[in-house]
Amino acid sequence: MYFEELRVINFADRDDKKAIEHGLGFAPKFDDRGLIPVVTTCAKTGRVLMQAWMNAEAIAKTIETGQAHYFSRSRQSLWHKGATSGEFQLVRDFRTDCDQDSLWLVVDQKGGKCCHVGHTSCFYRSIPIGQNLADGQAVKLVSDEE
Amino acid sequence: MYFEELRVINFADRDDKKAIEHGLGFAPKFDDRGLIPVVTTCAKTGRVLMQAWMNAEAIAKTIETGQAHYFSRSRQSLWHKGATSGEFQLVRDFRTDCDQDSLWLVVDQKGGKCCHVGHTSCFYRSIPIGQNLADGQAVKLVSDEE
Numbered sequence: 001m002y003f004e005e006l007r008v009i010n011f012a013d014r015d016d017k018k019a020i021e022h023g024l025g026f027a028p029k030f031d032d033r034g035l036i037p038v039v040t041t042c043a044k045t046g047r048v049l050m051q052a053w054m055n056a057e058a059i060a061k062t063i064e065t066g067q068a069h070y071f072s073r074s075r076q077s078l079w080h081k082g083a084t085s086g087e088f089q090l091v092r093d094f095r096t097d098c099d100q101d102s103l104w105l106v107v108d109q110k111g112g113k114c115c116h117v118g119h120t121s122c123f124y125r126s127i128p129i130g131q132n133l134a135d136g137q138a139v140k141l142v143s144d145e146e
Numbered sequence: 147m148y149f150e151e152l153r154v155i156n157f158a159d160r161d162d163k164k165a166i167e168h169g170l171g172f173a174p175k176f177d178d179r180g181l182i183p184v185v186t187t188c189a190k191t192g193r194v195l196m197q198a199w200m201n202a203e204a205i206a207k208t209i210e211t212g213q214a215h216y217f218s219r220s221r222q223s224l225w226h227k228g229a230t231s232g233e234f235q236l237v238r239d240f241r242t243d244c245d246q247d248s249l250w251l252v253v254d255q256k257g258g259k260c261c262h263v264g265h266t267s268c269f270y271r272s273i274p275i276g277q278n279l280a281d282g283q284a285v286k287l288v289s290d291e292e
Contacts, residue, residue, distance in 0.1 A: 010284045021263050026273060026285040039185040039194055046192025048185055048241075051248035063285065066275045091275050095194075096287065097268035098261050102197035104269045115244050117167050122243035123250045127172060129212045129237050138156045139172040139209065141242065 009060040014100075021098050028059065029101040035071055038103040040114075042121075043092040049114040050122045052079075054103060066091050068105055087111040119144075155206040160246075167244050174205065175247040181217055184249040186260075188267075189238040195260040196268045198225075200249060212237050214251055233257040265290075 012025025020027050028036050035053040042049050052070040054062070057078055061069035068089035072079040082088030089107035096103055115122040125141040133139075158171025166173050174182050181199040188195050198216040200208070203224055207215040214235035218225040228234030235253035242249055261268040271287040279285075 009279050010282055012284065024271070024287040024289065026287055037183050037197060039197060041187075041192070041194060046187070048187060048194075048250045051183060051185060051243060051250075060279050063273065063275055063277055064279055094273040094275055095269040096271055096273060097197060098263045098265070098270070102268075103273075104194045104197075117244045119244070122248075123241040124244070125170070125242055127209065127240040127242060127249075129209055129240055131209055133155050133206050133210055136156055138158065141170045141172050143170065 009056055009063070011056075020100050026096065027100050028056075028096065028103070029099070030055070033073075035073075036101065036103060038070065038105055040068065040089065040105040040107055042114075043106050043108050047121050048123055049089075049107070049109060049120075059103075062091060062094065062105070068107055082110060085111070087113065089114075155202055155209070157202075166246050172242065173246050174202075174242065174249070175245070176201070179219075181219075182247065182249060184216065184251055186214065186235065186251040186253055188260075189252050189254050193267050194269055195235075195253070195255060195266075205249075208237060208240065208251070214253055228256060231257070233259065235260075 012027035014020060014027045014029060019025060030036050034055045038054050039051050040049045053073060055071040058069040058071050068081045068091060070079045070081060088110045091105055091107055093106035113120060124144045127139060128142060158173035160166060160173045160175060165171060176182050180201050184200050185197050186195045187193060199219060201217040204215040204217050214227045214237060216225045216227060234256045237251055237253055239252035259266060270290045273285060274288060
């Protein structure tokens with residue numbers, strides 16, 4: 001199944017570090033599960049909406065359709081975001097990083113809510129900075145008012 | 147060494163899904179290497195600067211110092227970003243997502259350049275959307291002019 005997916009899209013080789021960092025060949029690095037992390041931000045607010053994973057098939061579907069596709073690790077299958085809820089993510093920009101082991105999607109989020117818990121962004125809780133942890137005190141998160 | 151690091155910071159249990167998603171206990175999920183992915187954005191521009199990894203020690207150091215610390219997978223050690231270059235990342239916000247398996251740092255990037263290749267952001271190349279991949283054509287990246 002994995003090799004079937006790889007036939008969908010031709011990637012560049014990863015044997016030349018300079019080409020990976022400076023070239024224009026798309027050579028994503030997949031981990032031992034065939035996955036690469038992707039961060040998704042909102043085109044309007046610049047806010048991080050979610051962090052997820054793609055396999056080769058999800059990358060190909062995202063490029064071809066202009067709608068975000070991920071690989072669901074819990075369901076172990078292709079995940080067309082919004083296919084059941086109608087809350088599709090329309091891709092405005094899709095990027096790869098220097099060593100091509102991470103991807104970035106900029107999207108218009110249909111319906112405005114990205115997170116399954118009901119928030120605009122999955123990142124609705126802050127971790128306070130500047131605490132002294134030496135006394136073994138637990139870290140308490142701070143939730144956004146929405 | 148891993149257990150030594152865990153003593154630095156007390157995390158909440160991950161046995162209650164509702165508490166993980168709605169509660170104020172910080173219960174990060176580490177993978178089998180003891181790592182959690184983190185995306186770092188620029189406080190000024192909202193742009194994604196980089197995607198990296200943290201272990202428990204990197205999280206604790208980031209909270210205590212207010213400067214971004216990661217775990218370098220290539221060096222297999224704590225990575226205080228900017229320790230050699232002076233290009234520290236001052237943390238303006240630190241967040242966890244709904245299922246607490248991903249983190250988000252908002253930073254002021256000292257020196258303005260985040261990427262070791264010399265760019266403002268590691269994500270200096272776009273992946274064009276809307277191509278038909280059925281003919282097996284390779285995907286060509288588009289590089290930013292900086």
